[in-house]
Amino acid sequence: MKKMTLAAAVLALSALGLSGCAADAAAPEASPSAAAEQAQSLTFTGTWAKAAEPGGMTGMFGTLKNSGAEDLTVVAASSPAAATVELHETAMGADGSMTMQEIDGGFTVPAGGDFLLEPGASHVMLMGLENGLLAGDQLTVTLELSDGSTLDVEATAKDFAGANESYGETESAEHDGHGTEPTHGTEHTADQ
Ligand SMILES: [Cu+2]
Numbered sequence: 104m105k106k107m108t109l110a111a112a113v114l115a116l117s118a119l120g121l122s123g124c125a126a127d128a129a130a131p132e133a134s135p136s137a138a139a140e141q142a143q144s145l146t147f148t149g150t151w152a153k154a155a156e157p158g159g160m161t162g163m164f165g166t167l168k169n170s171g172a173e174d175l176t177v178v179a180a181s182s183p184a185a186a187t188v189e190l191h192e193t194a195m196g197a198d199g200s201m202t203m204q205e206i207d208g209g210f211t212v213p214a215g216g217d218f219l220l221e222p223g224a225s226h227v228m229l230m231g232l233e234n235g236l237l238a239g240d241q242l243t244v245t246l247e248l249s250d251g252s253t254l255d256v257e258a259t260a261k262d263f264a265g266a267n268e269s270y271g272e273t274e275s276a277e278h279d280g281h282g283t284e285p286t287h288g289t290e291h292t293a294d295q
Contacts, residue, residue: 140252144171145212150258152242153222153266157235162191162226162266165260166219169212178209179247186231188244193224193268195250201268203228207248222266236260 142279150165169175180188192206201223210225212218220226227244236242245251 105143129146141171141173141175141248141250141253142246142252144169144173145175145177145246145248145254146170147158147246147254150256151258152229152236152258153263154231154238154260155236157232157265159232159235160185160228160230161232161236161260162222162228163242163256164222164226165256165258166217166221168217169213169214170248172214174214175212175251176209177246178249180227180244181247182229182242182244184232184234184236184242186233187229187230187254188260189228191226191228193226203268216294222263223268228264238262 108279148166148167148168152163152164153161155161167177177190180190182188190206190209191203192199193203195204203226206225210218210220218225227246231242238261241289242258242260244258245253245256
C-alpha cells in the first residue's frame with residue numbers, strides 16, 4: 104500500500120519532469136540570433152598610448168580593422184582612466200600649425216579595410232587623466248559603434264616625444280594637457 108503510493112508519486116514526478124523537458128524543447132529559442140553586432144567585425148591592433156602626467160591628456164593609436172562586409176563607424180569612446188574621451192583628427196590650421204579637433208562623423212573603417220590612428224593624424228583623445236599614464240601602464244578604452252555595440256580595447260603606454268598638436272577648441276585644454284612638454288612656457292601656475 105505504502106509502496107504503491109510511492110511508486111505512483113515517482114511516476115507522477117517523472118512524468119512531470121518529462122513533460123517539462125518536452126515543453127522546454129518546444130519553446131522558442133531563448134537567445135535570438137539577431138543580426139551580428141558591428142563590434143564583432145572590428146579589431147584594434149598595434150595599440151599604444153602616449154605616457155602622460157596626472158591631469159593631462161594623451162592619444163591612443165593603432166590600426167582599426169574591419170573584417171566585415173559593411174563599413175563600420177566608431178562614433179564615441181570612453182575610458183575609466185579619463186574624464187573625457189573624444190575622437191580626433193589633426194588638420195592644418197589657418198596659420199600653418201597642426202591643430203587637432205573632434206572628427207566629424209567618427210572613424211569610418213571601410214569593409215575589409217583599415218583605419219589608421221597615429222600621431223599627427225586621427226587618434227582617440229583622452230583628457231583629464233586622473234592618475235596620469237606611466238610608460239608600461241595599461242589603458243582600457245571602450246569604443247562605441249554606430250549600432251550601439253561596443254569593443255573594449257587595451258593599449259600599453261610608452262614615452263613618446265611627438266603628438267603635441269595643440270588642441271584648437273579651448274585654451275584651457277592646451278594648458279591642462281601639454282604641461283608635460285613645456286615647450287611654450289605658458290604654464291599657468293598663476294591659476295593656483
Ligand atoms: Cu587630440
